Amino acid sequence: MINPYAIRQLLRPAHVDDVKVVLAVSNDCIASGSRDGSIGIWKLETTDEEAGSSSSFQLKALLGGHGAYVNSLAYIPNGDPSSAYIASGGNSTMILLHSLETLDPESTHALLGHSLNVCTLSYSPQRSRLISGSWDKTARVWKKHDLIDHDESNEALWATELLLEGHVEAVWGVAIVEEGPKAGHYLTGEACDPSDRLINLWDPSGNMLLRIKGSPEPVRSISMDGNTFISACNDGLVRRWDMTGSVLQIYRGHTDYVYHVVARDGQIVSCGEDHSARVWASEPEARVLLHPCQSVWSADILPNGDIVTGGSDGVVRVWTADSGRTATEEAQNAYELEVEEGMKLFKQEKVADATSANVTTKSPQSLTIDIDIRRVYGKMELMLSDDADPIPLTISVGGGSR
Incomplete structure (x- = not known):
């Protein structure tokens, strides 16, 4: 199967740490959020050259305010492009709104309520609601209020309409149902104990209607696709569900x-820890978009079908199946070489011939590791959480357990 997707552009060097989230605002605008605490706004610009005009995304602003990892983004059109916002969440526990018109680095609104990392956001233009999920085991539905009868502080414009409680663990995925008989309902995905990885369905009043066993592993992400929804999980599978909780299709490949x-317009894009984003359409197999970095944290689909991804190397990548928008042949060859070198480096740094490993931790500061290993090809870093700095791990080779 021929893969029609090729690199269109690499967006760098705006970020100096992992790009945890990307957002396709329009065909001409992309937003990115990073562990470096910044939100990049990239806009398409056309330049006239001797050989003709060319278009490329250029960094227009770096927005701030969190002072901590940025892990989630949402676009709030607000009915008028001149008053559209980018909503961002992260380890600061705040949800900040920045104006897309002014691109002021300072936020215009701060939505307060969560007590831990805000790891997922989703906005519904049809319902005019923003939903957030957090490590504090709650999801919140936010509604914008008129200034009448409110204090004129920025925070008074937005307030929590619903507090969705009852999750056992962190809420990693959220979605607002926009079509079908369940329109106006909410979905939340959480990381529970191994026997009960759950997706929850809530009615418009905030009552839990259904608890769906999502997978044997934590539910990482949820996306609506018409009157069905798609989930991504730690078990490497992508699933399509109906609103009764029945699995309609399983996508295998990661x-x-x-x-x-x-999901958008019949196309599904997933990404993960296997160096790849994968495009699922009508074909039985996915189109694989390889990255030189190990973790591809986030992906989104532009209205024109192009794809944007964010990775652990701090680079935002734009992909296209339109031959009129692909990078030059020289740039594509350079990227293929970068992928080849990245994969080679990863293999060299992997631990080889490991036969067993046991990890016990009572806190991020207290860790005991028992590992049986014959050979090490580099240093290891231990990730205790997606939103915590990696812990350097040194292994000294001796006899028995190491």
């Missing part, structure tokens, strides 16, 4: 955690 999934 070889490691799937961190994010997005």
Whole structure:
């Protein structure tokens, strides 16, 4: 099967740490959020050259305010393009709104309520609601209010309409149902104990209607696709569900955690820990978009069908199946070489011939590891959480357990 997708552009060097989330605002605008605490706004610009005009995304602003990892983004059109916002969440526990018109680095609104990392956001233009999910085991539905009868502070414009409680663990995925008989309902995905990885369905009043066993592993991401929804999980599978909780289809291909999934116009894009984003359409097999970095944290689909991804190397990548928008042949060859070198480096740094490993932790500061290993090809870093700095791990080779 020929893969029609090729690199269109690499967007760098705006971020100096992992790009945890990307957002396709329009064909001409992309937003990115990073562990470096910034939100990049990239806009398409056309330049006239001797050989003709060319278009490329250029960094227009770096927005701030969190002072911590940025892990989630949402676009709020607000009915008028001149008053559209980018909503962002992260380890600061705040949801900040920045104006897309002014691109002021300072936020215009701060939505307060969560007590831990805000790891997922989704906005519904049809319902005029923003939903957020957090490590504090709650999801919140936010509604914008008129200034009448409110204090004129920025925070008074938005308030929590619903607090969705009852989750056992962190809420990693959220979605607002926009079509079908369940329009106006909410979905939340959480990481529970191994026997009960759940997706929850809530009615418009905030009552839990259904608890769906999502997978044997944590549910990482949820995306609506008409009157069905798609989930991504740590078991490497992407699933399509109906609103009764029945699995309609399973998409197989990823070889490691799937961190994010997005659906648009009959197309599904998923990405994860296996160096790849995968495009699922009518074909039985996915189109694989290889990355030189190990973790592809986030993906989104532009209205024109192009794809944007964010990875652990701090680079935002734009992909296209339109031959009129692909990068030059020289740039594509350079990227293929970068992928080849990245994969080679990853293999060299992997631990080889490991036969067993046991990890016990009582806190991020207290860790005991028993590992039986014959050979090490580099240093290891231990990730205790997606939103915590990796812990350097040194292994000294001796006899027995190491």
